[in-house]
């Protein structure tokens with residue numbers, strides 16, 4: 188009898204304990220703002236500002252091309268549970284639009300980080316058609332793409348300052364109690380970006396020849412910021428092969444302009460850069476526009492440092 192009563196008392200305590208544990212973990216999970224981002228670079232930016240207050244999932248891991256990603260069923264679930272969705276915009280993530288539509292979340296806030304960034308237009312005679320949605324009327328899509336500008340804005344740290352302001356503003360709107368924390372994180376990260384840029388620019392400035400040819404037009408903002416000169420692109424549309432005519436012209440141009448380095452990417456087929464290298468004697472260097480695809484590039488700062496130091500070395504600097 189006594190034993191049974193004690194047992195009951197224990198069980199009751201156990202239930203209480205279990206309940207409080209569940210309550211605690213429940214609270215903890217709710218405490219973090221669930222956020223979905225399209226690219227891993229946006230995950231880093233959001234975590235830099237949000238710190239331990241955010242739970243961020245990136246749809247792309249870094250190994251896929253930002254242009255040709257095929258969403259998974261888990262991506263839809265993540266968007267259904269998210270409070271915010273952070274993207275680049277400019278027609279880059281055409282693959283996310285259907286996900287947002289299917290998630291049926293009218294209250295989902297969407298942060299377009301390219302708003303207010305000064306854009307580089309792609310060359311008129313070499314229009315970047317890679318972002319076009321084939322289901323849209325091509326005439327209309329071409330015009331839209333042409334007026335939107337190149338979407339690879341994040342590869343310039345100065346643009347990142349604008350991008351993280353959008354993220355900071357949205358986090359403050361969502362969670363005003365932590366305003367001070369978010370603003371402090373933003374200032375700290377801006378200082379980190381500025382010192383990175385200054386350090387790397389100094390090294391690039393010492394290079395006599397900064398001419399490069401790139402695999403796809405991901406690098407105009409990066410090259411402009413750090414002082415590299417892009418003489419041509421192998422692809423204007425990701426997912427296609429360049430024509431023999433285009434390659435022939437590129438080979439002539441590389442010889443004429445003394446281009447010694449071809450920038451390839453881990454997300455793209457290395458075959459054409461190798462052919463170009465054999466034809467011209469230029470070296471191939473693999474840089475990534477997205478963090479996480481190459482060892483030592485897990486964060487944005489590490490990615491920019493890795494890309495720049497690798498390119499400097501390939502161009503004969505140190």
Ligand SMILES: [Zn+2]
Nearest residue numbers: 253254339405
């Ligand atoms: Zn791209």
